[in-house]
Amino acid sequence: MSTVAEAVAARHCGLRLLGLSLITNAAPGAAEGGSGDTDEGPTGHQEVLEAAQAGARHLRALLKALAPRLDAQHA
Numbered sequence: 001m002s003t004v005a006e007a008v009a010a011r012h013c014g015l016r017l018l019g020l021s022l023i024t025n026a027a028p029g030a031a032e033g034g035s036g037d038t039d040e041g042p043t044g045h046q047e048v049l050e051a052a053q054a055g056a057r058h059l060r061a062l063l064k065a066l067a068p069r070l071d072a073q074h075a
Contacts, residue, residue: 018070022059024051 003019010017025048 018066020059020062022052022055024048024055 007017007019
């Protein structure tokens with residue numbers, strides 16, 4: 001999902017913004033020209049959900065550490 005239009009509009013309004021992305025289906029083998037399918041078949045919904053849960057933990061820790069620093073820089 002793209003957030004480019006929202007980012008452009010926010011900057012036009014003079015807002016500061018931070019964009020983060022979490023990749024939940026990196027398609028194993030795609031970097032080597034593969035299709036993203038594994039020996040067990042294509043990445044399924046359950047694997048995507050598991051990756052999102054794992055990524056959410058990392059993003060939560062990142063935001064907890066980053067938020068106070070952003071607020072301090074703004075003051």
